[in-house]
Amino acid sequence: MKPLLTVSQLSRDFVKPLDMVAKMLNRLGQDYREEIVHAVDDVSFDVFKGEIVGVVGESGCGKSTLGRMIAGILPPTKGHLSFDASQAENPSIPEALRTQMIFQDPFSSLNPRKRVIDIITEAPIHHKLITNADKRDFAAGMLQRVGLDPDVMERYPHQFSGGQRQRVGIARALAVSPEFLVCDESIAALDVSIQAQILNLFVELKDQYNLTYLFISHDIGVIEHISDRVIVMYLGRVVETAPIAAFLKQPNHPYTNALLEGVPRLEVGRRDYEPISGEIPSPLSPPSGCHFHPRCKFATDRCRAERPALQEIAPAHFAACHLNDQA
Amino acid sequence: MASILKIDNLQTHFFTKAGVLRAVDGVSFDVGAGEIVGLVGESGSGKSITGFSIMGLVDAPGRIVGGQINFKGQDLTKMSASQMEGFRGNRIAMIFQDPMMTLNPVLRIETQMVETILAHDKTVKRVDARARARDALGLVGISSPDERMRAYPHQFSGGMRQRVSIAIAMLNRPDLIIADEPTTALDVTIQGQVIHEMQRLCRETKTALLWITHDLAVVAGIAERICVMYAGRVVEQGPNDMVIGNPLHPYSRGLLGSVPSQNRRGQPLQQIEGMVPSLLNLPAGCAFQNRCTMATPDCSVQPPDATRTNDGRLVRCYNMDATTPKTAKPKTASRKARGRT
Numbered sequence: 001m002k003p004l005l006t007v008s009q010l011s012r013d014f015v016k017p018l019d020m021v022a023k024m025l026n027r028l029g030q031d032y033r034e035e036i037v038h039a040v041d042d043v044s045f046d047v048f049k050g051e052i053v054g055v056v057g058e059s060g061c062g063k064s065t066l067g068r069m070i071a072g073i074l075p076p077t078k079g080h081l082s083f084d085a086s087q088a089e090n091p092s093i094p095e096a097l098r099t100q101m102i103f104q105d106p107f108s109s110l111n112p113r114k115r116v117i118d119i120i121t122e123a124p125i126h127h128k129l130i131t132n133a134d135k136r137d138f139a140a141g142m143l144q145r146v147g148l149d150p151d152v153m154e155r156y157p158h159q160f161s162g163g164q165r166q167r168v169g170i171a172r173a174l175a176v177s178p179e180f181l182v183c184d185e186s187i188a189a190l191d192v193s194i195q196a197q198i199l200n201l202f203v204e205l206k207d208q209y210n211l212t213y214l215f216i217s218h219d220i221g222v223i224e225h226i227s228d229r230v231i232v233m234y235l236g237r238v239v240e241t242a243p244i245a246a247f248l249k250q251p252n253h254p255y256t257n258a259l260l261e262g263v264p265r266l267e268v269g270r271r272d273y274e275p276i277s278g279e280i281p282s283p284l285s286p287p288s289g290c291h292f293h294p295r296c297k298f299a300t301d302r303c304r305a306e307r308p309a310l311q312e313i314a315p316a317h318f319a320a321c322h323l324n325d326q327a
Numbered sequence: 328m329a330s331i332l333k334i335d336n337l338q339t340h341f342f343t344k345a346g347v348l349r350a351v352d353g354v355s356f357d358v359g360a361g362e363i364v365g366l367v368g369e370s371g372s373g374k375s376i377t378g379f380s381i382m383g384l385v386d387a388p389g390r391i392v393g394g395q396i397n398f399k400g401q402d403l404t405k406m407s408a409s410q411m412e413g414f415r416g417n418r419i420a421m422i423f424q425d426p427m428m429t430l431n432p433v434l435r436i437e438t439q440m441v442e443t444i445l446a447h448d449k450t451v452k453r454v455d456a457r458a459r460a461r462d463a464l465g466l467v468g469i470s471s472p473d474e475r476m477r478a479y480p481h482q483f484s485g486g487m488r489q490r491v492s493i494a495i496a497m498l499n500r501p502d503l504i505i506a507d508e509p510t511t512a513l514d515v516t517i518q519g520q521v522i523h524e525m526q527r528l529c530r531e532t533k534t535a536l537l538w539i540t541h542d543l544a545v546v547a548g549i550a551e552r553i554c555v556m557y558a559g560r561v562v563e564q565g566p567n568d569m570v571i572g573n574p575l576h577p578y579s580r581g582l583l584g585s586v587p588s589q590n591r592r593g594q595p596l597q598q599i600e601g602m603v604p605s606l607l608n609l610p611a612g613c614a615f616q617n618r619c620t621m622a623t624p625d626c627s628v629q630p631p632d633a634t635r636t637n638d639g640r641l642v643r644c645y646n647m648d649a650t651t652p653k654t655a656k657p658k659t660a661s662r663k664a665r666g667r668t
Contacts (some may be wrong), residue, residue, distance in 0.1 A: 058514035161602050191603070192541060193368040196585030196596040203595065213495035218515065221544065224586030225596070244592070260521035264544035266586055270567055271548055273526060279484050 003046035004212055005070070005180065009079035012033065012040040012065050016181045021252045039065040041236035044310075047180075049087055052213040054227030054244075056220060057260070060283050063238040064184050070214060071101040089179055089210065097127060100173035104167035104185035110157040114141070116168055117153040124175050137319050142171040145208075147201060163194035170183045170201065174209070180221070201227060220263045222233045224248065229316075231268055232256050235283055235291040238310060240319045252319040254296045290322065330357040331502050331535045337394035339373075339380045344386050348606045350376040352559035355633070358503065363526075365546030365567075367555035367582075374539045377556070378505045381537075382421050383411040390588050414518065417447040425487035425506040430480040435463075435490055437476040440507070441471065448493035460535040463494040467524050486517035490524065497528060504529075507539045522549060543586055547571045555579045559606060560616035562632070565640025575636065575647045577619045613644070620644045 004164055013039045022032040029138060031040040033315045068074040072271040077115040083098060085091075103109040124130045130138050140150035146162040157165055166186065173181060183202070187195045188294060199222065217223050223230055229245040232255065241250050242252040251257050258276040278295035281287055290308050293299040300322065308320040339351035351373045358364045368374040379385050381396055383403060396403040396421065403411070415421075424612035431439055444451055449461075457476075464472035467490040472556065473536055482490055490510060496504050502615070510518040526549055527581045529536050540546055546553055547567060554564040562575040574580045584597030612627040619626070625645050628649045633641040 058516060107575070163602060181602040189366045192543070192582060193585050193599040196587070196598040198594045199587060210368065219587075221406055223659065225592055259515055262516050264522070264548040265546050266544050266583065266588060267570060269547060269571065270550070273519050273548070275523045276516055277520075280514065281484060282412060289567075322329070 002087070004049040004051075004084050004087050005047040005081065006084075007046070007070070007079075007081045008044045010040060010043045010069060010081060011038065011078040012062075012069060012115075013038055013077045019185060032098060035284055038236045038286070039283065040069065040076075043233075043236075043238050045231060045238065045241055047212060047214065048198070049179075050157075050206075051209060051228050052215055052226055053066050054223035054230045055214060055216045055233060056218065056223045056230060057233035058218060058280055059237065060089060060280060061233040062283075063218075063233050066233070067101065067182045067184045067214060067216045070180075071099050072096060073101065083180070090177060093129070093177060094127065097123075097176040098178055099180040099182060100176065100178040101182045101184060102166075102169055102173050102186045105189050106162055107157075107189075109169055110165060110172075112157055114156070116155055116157070119157070119168060120153075120171050120175050123172070125290055127176060129176060138175075142175055143168075145174065145205070146171045147197075152282055153308075158236060161194075162190050166190060166194075166198055167201070170198075170205070174205070177209075179210070180212045180214070182216070183213045185218065186215075188217065188219065189221065195222075202226065210293070221265075235281065235286050238320065239292065240317075242317045243308075246314060246317045250314075250317075252313055252317070252324065253292075253321050254298055254323075255292045256271075256319075259317065281308075285296065290320070330359050331362075331399060333357040333395075333397040334377075335395045335397065336442045337396060338378060339376050339389060341386055341389040341391050341518050343388055346399050346607050349609070350606060351380060351505045351599055353394070354556070354559070354561050355394075355562055356554050356561060358535045358537055360502070360535055361529065361536060362552070363529060363536045363550045365553045366537060366539045366556060367541065367543055367552030367553060368540060369582075369603055371558075372556040373559040374541075375507055376557050378421065378537065378539050381505060382419060383408075385413075397496050415449070415502075416443060417499045418501055419503045419505065420507040420607055421499040422489075422492050422496050422504060424511050426485065426490070426512075427480065427532045428652070429492050430488060431589070432480055435479055436483075440464075440476070440495055440498060443495055447499055459616045460494075460498065463498050464491070466497070466528065467491075467494045468520070469494070469600075486513055486520060489513060489517075489521055490514075493521070493528070497532070497534070500532065501534060503537065505539065508541070509538075510545060511540065511542070518545075524548070538573065543571070543582060547579065555582065558606060558609060560614065560630070561641070562641060562643045563640065564614070564640070565636075565642075569638060569640055575640070575642045575666045576644050577621055577646075578615050580652060 016034055017033040023250050026032050039314055057063045069076050120139045120142050121135045139153045142151060144148045148167050186196050215226055228249055229243050231238055240256045250280060251260055262275055276295055287294050289305050290303045293303040300323050309317045309321045310320045311324060313324055315321050335355050337351055337354045341348040341350055354377055366374045380391055385391060391404050415568050428610050441456045444456040444459060461472045461476060464475060469475050469490055508519050513521060538550060540544060553567055553570040556562045557578050563570060565577045570579060574583055582600035587596060599618050602616060610627060613630050616622040616626040623646060631643045633643050635641055
């Protein structure tokens with residue numbers, strides 16, 4: 001089976017240019033360098049049709065940057081990503097519309113001065129998928145799909161609660177019949193009981209419309225619940241990708257292990273926390289070799305010097321760790 | 328176990344133009360010496376206002392209108408502002424969600440810590456206060472505390488800042504610490520570190536801890552007893568094992584069922600329909616009735632009183648006898664975990 005989305009060697013750097021003073025001092029013989037953050041560093045993976053791929057990692061690991069590049073909001077610095085055109089459900093829809101994004105904060109991602117009906121129909125009208133005459137019926141259908149009453153279409157975003165707003169955001173994304181949804185921390189801002197409602201909605205929509213998801217979250221419980229495959233990122237690099245069963249039962253990378261052990265879980269009950277030591281390093285000056293070595297209890301000299309490559313350690317299970325070579 | 332804090336029928340209301348908001352409406356619970364109690368609820372349930380009420384930090388238009396907060400035999404609600412100052416930051420300390428908001432950005436950590444000690448005890452010499460502050464930083468796991476004391480808050484990372492605020496809270500060896508969502512803004516591995524430090528410090532110093540959070544999993548990991556709040560009331564309270572393993576109130580059960588986890592993969596999450604009602608127009612009777620699957624006509628007449636069950640917890644529900652728990656009991660797992668302690 002051909003993958004729907006192929007991401008190969010994708011990188012994104014953010015450069016902070018030198019200010020005037022630094023430039024002048026450089027002319028006088030000083031050595032000021034531009035600050036470069038490798039937000040996403042040489043990332044490759046495939047996503048197959050109908051899959052939910054979870055991306056998990058802590059703040060600053062580049063998961064949001066990755067999502068934005070896949071959604072087409074941010075151009076990559078290096079590498080490329082390609083969607084398989086032969087798997088398009090509806091070839092008449094422009095390729096850029098096949099991926100849509102659902103954002104974290106339902107308060108800032110909706111235009112406060114637009115009515116819900118306009119928020120939902122703006123993109124399909126612009127792309128001539130519907131006409132102005134169909135607007136009301138179309139918006140009503142979209143709102144029903146996401147579990148809202150069509151009567152609310154004349155309202156403004158501030159008249160909704162957080163969960164309802166997130167539903168409007170989902171309706172807006174679905175309005176152009178996308179096949180691939182990038183959900184960037186889409187439920188992180190919601191209360192627990194509302195999170196469950198939205199998560200269930202995502203799964204229902206996936207089954208109904210044959211969607212594929214890239215689900216970005218820092219919440220491992222959510223990732224475990226929803227994903228078929230998990231990508232673990234640390235400081236811009238993929239450290240492990242694994243099918244969910246392997247991720248839960250045989251996590252390979254020491255960082256994945258640390259993440260899974262550090263999560264508070266209902267099932268475990270009261271326990272003693274034995275955290276991994278150390279801070280997340282600044283992406284401005286990442287550690288040499290394997291980025292995780294300063295916090296890793298198994299680190300060797302090789303880890304400090306050499307970047308580990310992503311290797312297949314079991315079918316469809318990849319990890320980037322030097323320890324796998326020794327075994 | 329002697330209880331350090333005993334809250335009895337606390338009522339904190341906000342008198343707004345739109346009407347009276349009963350943010351905390353008849354909350355009662357107690358915290359024993361050295362005990363960790365979790366206070367869980369969704370946004371707007373009144374869990375933070377309960378914490379602020381204990382600290383005497385409720386601002387106008389809010390006011391404590393009834394009930395008692397008994398702290399080591401003294402009623403804090405009857406205290407004057409200056410009397411309260413003797414308790415706040417001294418006998419009772421609070422840790423907030425966002426450490427950047429708690430720490431003064433223009434003062435060195437050292438200054439802020441020494442100030443906390445001297446404010447409550449003028450007889451301490453500055454040098455001694457400084458030494459105590461340094462030891463406190465070392466205790467919460469900050470390496471090279473002597474240098475770090477000279478730093479400003481912005482030079483610390485989020486997790487480090489939260490450690491500093493924990494150190495400040497512990498400075499005067501309080502009897503009770505109120506932690507309001509202390510790990511919500513932190514990453515998973517850092518959250519684990521902070522929970523670890525709090526657990527260790529409370530065990531070593533026998534400090535009681537009231538942990539306020541929306542995250543059931545965190546509370547399930549550390550608290551001895553759990554109070555679940557909804558719309559200003561504690562709907563269920565009891566020992567951790569019972570509340571998490573076999574919740575009786577329909578709201579606690581719904582809340583637990585809606586937490587995603589690996590055990591429920593492939594099944595839809597149990598969801599609580601609707602949303603948290605506005606505190607301005609709560610339904611008469613039980614506040615949860617509109618979202619409850621088991622509501623009967625009785626529920627809309629009068630709010631249920633807290634009833635003590637056979638196993639010793641307090642539940643506010645008319646129909647809890649009819650409830651048959653559906654969630655799997657994680658009791659064996661929790662016993663195993665306790666065996667390690």
